Amino acid sequence: MFGYKGKVLRVNLKDRTYKVEDLNLHMAKKYIGGRGLGTKMFMDEVDPKVDALSPENKLLVVTGPLTGSPTPTGGRYMVVTKSPLTGTIASSNSGGFWGAQLKFAGYDVIVVEEKADKPVYISIVDGVVEIRDASHIWGKVVSETTDVLEKECGEKSKVMTIGPAGEKLSRLAAIMNDKDRAAGRSGVGAVMGSKNLKAIVVKGSSKVEVKDPDGLKKVFSESLKKIRENGVTGQGLPTYGTAVLVNIINENGVLPTNNFQKSYDDKAEAISGETLAEKYLVKKEACYRCPIACGRYCKVDDIEGGGPEYETIWAYGSDCGVSNLGNIIKANYWCNEMGLDTISAGVTVATAMELYEKGYIRDEEIDGTPLKFGNDEAVIEWTKKMGLREGFGDKLAEGSYRLAEMYGVPELSMSVKKQEIPAYDPRGIQGHGLQYATSNRGGCHVRGYLISPEILGLPEKLDRFKLDGKATWAKAFQDLTAAIDSLGLCLFTSFALGAGDYASLINAVCGTDHTADSIFEAGERIWNIEKLFNLESGVAPSEDKLPKRLLEEPIPEGPSKGWVHKLSDLLPEYYELRGWSKEGIPTDERLEKLGISEDMAKA
Amino acid sequence: MNVEVRLFATLREGRGKKVYFQLKAGLTPRIIIKELNIQEEDIAILLINGRDGDFDRPLMEGDYLSIFPPVGGG
Ligand code: SF4
Numbered sequence: 001m002f003g004y005k006g007k008v009l010r011v012n013l014k015d016r017t018y019k020v021e022d023l024n025l026h027m028a029k030k031y032i033g034g035r036g037l038g039t040k041m042f043m044d045e046v047d048p049k050v051d052a053l054s055p056e057n058k059l060l061v062v063t064g065p066l067t068g069s070p071t072p073t074g075g076r077y078m079v080v081t082k083s084p085l086t087g088t089i090a091s092s093n094s095g096g097f098w099g100a101q102l103k104f105a106g107y108d109v110i111v112v113e114e115k116a117d118k119p120v121y122i123s124i125v126d127g128v129v130e131i132r133d134a135s136h137i138w139g140k141v142v143s144e145t146t147d148v149l150e151k152e153c154g155e156k157s158k159v160m161t162i163g164p165a166g167e168k169l170s171r172l173a174a175i176m177n178d179k180d181r182a183a184g185r186s187g188v189g190a191v192m193g194s195k196n197l198k199a200i201v202v203k204g205s206s207k208v209e210v211k212d213p214d215g216l217k218k219v220f221s222e223s224l225k226k227i228r229e230n231g232v233t234g235q236g237l238p239t240y241g242t243a244v245l246v247n248i249i250n251e252n253g254v255l256p257t258n259n260f261q262k263s264y265d266d267k268a269e270a271i272s273g274e275t276l277a278e279k280y281l282v283k284k285e286a287c288y289r290c291p292i293a294c295g296r297y298c299k300v301d302d303i304e305g306g307g308p309e310y311e312t313i314w315a316y317g318s319d320c321g322v323s324n325l326g327n328i329i330k331a332n333y334w335c336n337e338m339g340l341d342t343i344s345a346g347v348t349v350a351t352a353m354e355l356y357e358k359g360y361i362r363d364e365e366i367d368g369t370p371l372k373f374g375n376d377e378a379v380i381e382w383t384k385k386m387g388l389r390e391g392f393g394d395k396l397a398e399g400s401y402r403l404a405e406m407y408g409v410p411e412l413s414m415s416v417k418k419q420e421i422p423a424y425d426p427r428g429i430q431g432h433g434l435q436y437a438t439s440n441r442g443g444c445h446v447r448g449y450l451i452s453p454e455i456l457g458l459p460e461k462l463d464r465f466k467l468d469g470k471a472t473w474a475k476a477f478q479d480l481t482a483a484i485d486s487l488g489l490c491l492f493t494s495f496a497l498g499a500g501d502y503a504s505l506i507n508a509v510c511g512t513d514h515t516a517d518s519i520f521e522a523g524e525r526i527w528n529i530e531k532l533f534n535l536e537s538g539v540a541p542s543e544d545k546l547p548k549r550l551l552e553e554p555i556p557e558g559p560s561k562g563w564v565h566k567l568s569d570l571l572p573e574y575y576e577l578r579g580w581s582k583e584g585i586p587t588d589e590r591l592e593k594l595g596i597s598e599d600m601a602k603a
Numbered sequence: 604m605n606v607e608v609r610l611f612a613t614l615r616e617g618r619g620k621k622v623y624f625q626l627k628a629g630l631t632p633r634i635i636i637k638e639l640n641i642q643e644e645d646i647a648i649l650l651i652n653g654r655d656g657d658f659d660r661p662l663m664e665g666d667y668l669s670i671f672p673p674v675g676g677g
Contacts, residue, residue, distance in 0.1 A: 033652065161644075230673070231647060231672060231673025231674075232673045232674060232675035233675075234614065235672070235673065236612060236672065236673050236675055236676075237675060237676060239612070239613065240612060240674070242676030242677060243676070244612055244674045244675075244676055245674065245675070245676045247611050247612075247671075248648065248671055248674055251609070251611075251650055251653055251669040251671075252650065252653055263674075269620070274611065274612060274613070274615065288645060294676070307623040308675070309676075310676045311677075413629075445677060446677055449677055452675070455648075456647070456648065456674065457647055457648055458673075458675065458676050461655065463655065464655075489677065492675075492676075492677065495675050558653065559650075559652060559653020560653070577604050580610070
């Protein structure tokens with residue numbers, strides 16, 4: 001067996017049993033692994049209408065064929081489940097070292113079913129599986145849980161866990177691994193919490209077999225060379241981390257500020273990657289076999305830990321009107337400890353600030369620091385309260401959409417399909433906005449990062465205000481991203497590598513016969529099954545939309561002044577390119593062409 | 604009047620965050636970049652007033668330049 005381990009671990013938490021099944025290699029070839037194979041398996045097993053927090057929902061942890069292999073950045077895994085935040089398919093990706101270790105422990109996939117009657121954790125050591133009591137770690141923050149379990153399960157064990165936010169079923173709860181890496185988005189931590197599953201610990205020594213070691217050596221060194229020589233992956237990201245984006249996004253006038261009421265932050269320099277490196281950076285960190293090392297490790301006062309990422313700095317910084325980088329680092333620290341998605345958590349605080357300033361949230365309701373834009377104490381305090389569901393934090397734990405809805409103004413939530421939009425104002429980046437609107441898991445920047453061509457000029461520079469060709473770019477980026485997410489590699493490799501490189505890597509590891517075209521096709525197949533899941537779960541195509549503010553309120557100042565997003569001009573072309581109906585529904589012809597219909601008939 | 608030049612990331616090394624140039628007829632980003640001893644191939648993004656810039660566009664009163672090496676993230 002090459003690349004894959006060929007084994008699926010199925011754990012039933014209700015009767016505390018498990019079994020080991022063979023991986024369906026035919027499906028693995030078609031849907032690759034990670035996000036693609038996980039979605040396919042999930043759809044075959046779970047009713048799309050399932051309540052996300054009920055025992056009938058399943059939690060799939062899925063590696064890719066390159067996870068644990070020697071390929072650069074080959075350490076990633078995907079959590080696939082139904083999202084309690086959006087009701088869509090959720091697939092949340094994480095790096096660090098846990099994913100590779102799961103392969104070394106002997107499995108490609110873990111399927112977690114049902115709910116334990118008491119808190120438990122799963123230990124998987126070289127193929128031996130145990131479901132153990134977790135009452136002593138229930139309620140504990142992520143770093144403490146990790147320390148306890150590493151001790152309990154022995155040297156070199158890797159811990160994936162939820163924090164208090166997941167236990168308390170926050171719709172913004174992340175699953176954390178290696179203390180500060182997160183399968184962050186879509187509330188996947190709450191699904192784990194709903195099953196009374198605190199953690200999964202993995203440890204193993206079985207290597208990932210490679211079909212063509214000589215061939216891999218060659219493509220490995222070619223791709224490594226491309227990564228090292230590329231300005232972004234060889235220099236920008238290693239030197240400044242993702243926070244290097246703060247200044248460039250702001251200089252373009254698309255850095256959302258005060259819950260997207262403005263898109264230029266005159267205090268951005270204070271929270272930039274350059275300032276972070278100068279004042280707070282202790283060291284950089286890399287995930288498994290990553291030559292890029294974009295991770296940061298920062299210290300402020302008595303607090304130190306992994307991060308913050310660009311997205312976090314923005315969400316707790318400009319979007320909350322905050323320019324105290326030290327306190328943003330502290331808010332990030334508490335997100336990691338509580339197990340919260342930093343994007344959704346920060347944007348939810350920003351939404352609360354707008355609701356407060358506009359008089360919807362009244363003083364007597366809130367039991368803490370006033371939720372005012374620019375209040376840099378508020379971002380720390382409310383993150384802790386949100387994680388613990390304490391006082392008004394209980395409402396924040398529901399996410400920005402449900403929060404704004406409680407006050408009768410859901411349109412003040414800057415979200416798509418109820419998931420908070422990340423750090424780029426689509427009014428000034430038209431293609432990226434189309435990608436936000438059509439993302440199958442709701443507001444998201446890693447489902448097709450059109451910032452690359454529209455702002456960064458990679459692989460070529462596009463005019464960010466023009467609509468021409470943007471639907472084609474969006475589709476291509478979405479499809480390629482779906483394939484990379486399924487291989488088990490980090491999306492940041494795509495600054496330097498193309499579909500042909502990914503095909504060569506998987507072929508050398510697995511002995512497959514992929515080409516650049518078949519990589520794109522696999523990605524398109526994955527995109528289509530995700531859409532099918534959403535439709536069956538009741539998420540209508542009309543949910544492919546943006547918040548009213550971004551469609552109707554022009555950017556008030558700065559370099560992108562006067563722009564709104566022109567989604568209705570872009571959507572018809574996009575649907576046509578996808579081969580979907582005018583209403584945004586995959587057609588039988590396209591499903592046939594992608595080989596999806598035959599799988600559905602069998603399922 | 605001055606033209607403000609904003610430098611970012613590694614381009615700041617030995618140059619600072621902002622540099623000002625006296626505005627005179629025919630002053631272009633290309634001239635400024637040469638004066639600053641920056642290799643053109645080290646520049647990934649050049650903005651004039653926050654919009655995609657052109658190396659040879661003569662600068663005007665009130666213009667500001669933002670110059671970046673290759674940067675990226677997510
Ligand atoms: S580029 Fe960053 S996120 Fe990606 S694998 Fe490397 S360190 Fe991890």
